[in-house]
Amino acid sequence: MNMSLLSTEILTAVLACGLLILCLLSPNKEKHRGIGYATLFGLLAILVTTFFQYGINETTFHELWIHDDYSVFMKELFLVAAILVTLSSIDFVDTLPRFRSEYYSLIVFAALGMMVMASANDLVTIYVGMELMTITFFVLVAYVLGNGRSSEAGVKYLLLGAASSAVLLFGMSLLYGLTGTTVIPEMMSKLHWSPALVIAVVTLIAGFGFKISAVPFHMWSPDIYEGAPTPITGYLAVASKAAGFAVLVRVFIDGLPLQNGVDWLTVMSVLAGITMVIGNVVAIPQTNIKRMLAYSSVAQAGYLLVGLMSADAAGVKGILFYAMLYVVANMGAFAVAIVVAKELGTEEIPDYAGLAIRQPLLASVMTISLLSLAGIPPLAGFVGKLYLFSAIMDKGVLWPAFVGFVMSMVSVYYYLNVALYMWRDEPKDNRPIHVPGAIKFTVLFAMVATVFFGIYPGPLAEVATMAAKSLF
Amino acid sequence: MGFPLLTIALLAPIIGALVLVFIPKDEHKIVKAISAFVMAISLGLTLVAYFGYDFAKGGMQFTEDIVWVKELGVTYAMGVDGISLPMLLLTNLIGFSAVFASWNVEKRPKTFFILLLLLIAGVMGTFIARDLFIFFLFYEVVVIPLYIMVIIWGSSKRVTKEYAGMKLTIYLLIGSAFLLVGLIAIYLNAYPVGQRTFMIDKLSAASYSEPFQIFAFALLAVGFGSLLSMFPFHSWSPDGYAGAPTAVSMIHAGVLKKIGGYGLIRVGLLALPLGAKFWAPVIAFLAVCNVAYAAMIALAQKDLKYVIGYSSVSHMGYVLIGLAALNVIGINGAVANMFAHGVMSALFFSMIGYVYEKTHTRYIPDLGGLAHQMPRVAIGFMMAGMASLGLPGLVSFIPEFTIFVGSFAVYPTMAIIAIAGIIITALYTLRALANVLFGPRRPEFDHYPDAKGPEMVPLLVLGSVLVLGGIFPHLILDMVNSGVEPLVSAMMAKLGAAATIGGGF
Secondary structure (H helix, E strand, O other): OOHHHHHHHHHHHHHHHHHHHHHHHOOOOOOOHHHHHHHHHHHHHHHHHHHHHOOOOEEEOOOOEEEOHHHHHHHHHHHHHHHHHHHHHHHHHHOOOOOHHHHHHHHHHHHHHHHHHHHEOEHHHHHHHHHHHHHHHHHHHOOOOOOHHHHHHHHHHHHHHHHHHHHHHHHHHHHHHHHOOOEHHHHHHHOOOOHHHHHHHHHHHHHHHHHHOOOOOOOHHHHHHHHOOHHHHHHHHHHHHHHHHHHHHHHHHHHOOOOOOOOHHHHHHHHHHHHHHHHHHHHOOOOEHHHHHHHHHHHHHHHHHHHHHOOOHHHHHHHHHHHHHHHHHHHHHHHHHHHHHHHHOOOEHHHHOOHHHHOHHHHHHHHHHHHHHHOOOOOHHHHHHHHHHHHHHHOOOOHHHHHHHHHHHHHHHHHHHHHHHHHHOOOOOOOOOOOOHHHHHHHHHHHHHHHHHHHOOHHHHHHHHHHHHOOO | OOOOHHHHHHHHHHHHHHHHHOOOOOOHHHHHHHHHHHHHHHHHHHHHHHHHOOOOOOOOEEEEEEEEEOOOOEEEEEEEOOOHHHHHHHHHHHHHHHHHHOOOOOOOHHHHHHHHHHHHHHHHHHHHEOEHHHHHHHHHHOHHHHHHHHHHHOOOOOOOHHHHHHHHHHHHHHHHHHHHHHHHHHHHHHOOOOOOOOEHHHHHHOOOOHHHHHHHHHHHHHHHHHHOOOOOOOOHHHHHHHHOOHHHHHHHHHHHOHHHHHHHHHHHHHHOHHHHHHHHHHHHHHHHHHHHHHHHHHHOOOEHHHHHHHHHHHHHHHHHHHHHOOOHHHHHHHHHHHHHHHHHHHHHHHHHHHHHHHHOOOEHHHOOOHHHHOHHHHHHHHHHHHHHOOOOOOOOHHHHHHHHHHHHOOOHHHHHHHHHHHHHHHHHHHHHHHHHHOOOOOHHHOOOOOOOHHHHHHHHHHHHHHHHHHHOOHHHHHHHHHHHHHHHHHHHHHHOHHHHHOOOO
């Protein structure tokens, strides 16, 4: 047993518990901004340690736990997301009536759950990590006490999340019944085509599809995105989805055979196709920024699924690269939405009118983030799509690239619609909008990273390639 | 690597835009002065490159190579040859003029000039990139500033500016989606994993199977063709120009759509000759549709910008038919005509912009006799109009003539129809000019001043190029020929002799 392979998780767990203790120690009436910053620096320190963990490819606890470059990359992604969420939450938490300090601890616990998912080499471990993440999210989504929409979203997420977990667990139990093992790589050789395997694969896809909000398992996301507190919506949109992909990729590529098994690639292709189309088309009529971003995140899940279709290192590398950019771009957009919601008290897109005059920084970040999601060069989203789609084209399959690129151009329509209001219209009043320091840092980071990795994707792409190779 | 002339020319507007970010937004004059200054740097460096180009050596010059993304095979490779230099010069001539044509922008000038400089830098980058990835990057950079400029500073006449901006953007982007699939397919097919590269010259040197070439060229033709307003993908062009502010119309009609023709030559013809040969008759046919159909529609227009918008669609037909001839003469003519049309249409749009700015109308029946009040503007109009109908002595005569010579050998019937298109061009251009400029003096225009000071710059710069290019056509044609001939001859060698007589009816 090599406990050092768990060092990131242990540190994160210590941080989360430490924050809880800190909450108990500090008086309830304080604003607890300090705990926010403690979370921030704790997470940053953990992020730094992960950079030294590349190159270790080992398993421990009788194969239950795997530490490879792939899991390290994913953990870094979750940490980046958690850091950006913490930064954009600090001012939001001030407005909460009670339980301010526990909020941060929950964010860290959710990140811990995701990390466990990324490193899980075994179905039960996956389930434990996933439940840790999901249950934390139930709480976070309903965090605004006395707000009907937040509570409603929490209850909805609880019911649907529990149902999807049950479906997933059913699929996992079938796999165990068929193979006598829960260790993912061991299942590969023991699985053969049988009706039970078909059911197992279908239920697994449904369970994971819920987490990544792929069509037709996406119905929950607009309502819950809209009702949840905005920083949590961002967290849910980027980190929870990436965690879903982390396990989806590992289970399907390492555990489920294509020869003699079930042809899950075809199912994934169909899902990817309809997810790209429906996500983008339904996003067009949305007028609420969070609902629009919800459908856009559905569409993004479709692009990411294309990476899984090629089922090789190039495709997984595309997924990793794109997921990282998706985190950055989405957090940029959500951070702007947080400020606008706080200062203008609205989430409706037409109310963004004149933002370019009142606060050019926010308008620029929003425009750049959205266009990166649309995949317009020279922003990072374009390079990500290039990796994803060239991987599948290299296999001689062209249609996903056609659908993907044409749908991303369709997505420009609704993304630019936001830009239209921000840039064209005169503001209703000319008061400049105050941007808190933490948010300013978040949006600047999002903007710089989006532009930088779009123009110079080399460094990130190399890390992603290395991480993807460790899976094969 | 010597002095990075092209990179500096490219970065000047970008750095200018960055500087503008920090200028207080009320200091209009400084914003404009900085924009003019950085564009003067780019223009100056371009002129140095243009006249410093070594004909004896030929090929790509002023090259810069920096490995950019190693695993993808992307190189930050800049360089210019006889095809890209005229386009680069055109970009900077128009960019420089566009700054002055926007001298009177009073609404949020800081944002306007930041976006304008980014737009110009984007266009410039496409013409000097020798790497397909970098080329595409710059090609789509223009989308963002373009859209925002149309929706803020555009004008709503027959269609709203929001509609025009979105139409422009969506056409450009959907076209580029097809283009992108085609480009990636070329990239993946050219070399096996490990040796892959986006360098255009290496991609041209690779061999592709004939079915693949036909397939990929079709994608490229849709992508670049919709940018070049090839029939039936042209309908964005008149609406877009009408909705856009003057500077955007100038840059878009003048250079941006030329990226389509440039890309079709640089990537389409040179890398995929068999595909080009297969599709050339179709393109020639569509080109004739462009010429004839758009000219007919231009006849019926009452809005000046629509007249020029449709006229630009019609002129692009000449470019396409020159390309489709697939011989050195035709392609020479096509490239030279892109230059000529760029100068001419930019001058036209800047003059229309001036008149619209003063009188707030572009509706031809509302205007008249403007030569009385605005003699200088009238000169600009006349020069652009005469160039548009191909008057000898102005820049566009020789290129059009060359195109007809080149294409007549291959598609005699279609060349004759295209030549006949000139008559319609003369008809609508002269009629529009006569109705706007001449006739009795109208007292309601008496208080509008003529162009003066900075407003004269577009007229002076573009007008003198118009005349110089007409009197000394070799200045452009020699340059173009030095770029086209070696590349196209190599392509012909690949095709075999059959290509020159292929197609044809």
